[in-house]
Amino acid sequence: xxxxxxxxxxxxxxxxxxxxxxxxxxxxxxxxxxxxxxxxxxxxxxxxxxxxxxxxxxxx
Numbered sequence: 001x002x003x004x005x006x007x008x009x010x011x012x013x014x015x016x017x018x019x020x021x022x023x024x025x026x027x028x029x030x031x032x033x034x035x036x037x038x039x040x041x042x043x044x045x046x047x048x049x050x051x052x053x054x055x056x057x058x059x060x
Contacts, residue, residue, distance in 0.1 A: 014044035030059055
């Protein structure tokens, strides 16, 4: 991905820009996205969401 912008109201406590930054430069492939998202704690951004759920949305 060259750029990334995530929109929505996730009731998170952390800045969603942190997640966007992690995804910039990552290939739009399931394994690459999983590795990138698993490198951070997603709970402060999205609540009880696992990386696999987010990847499923991104590669759909």
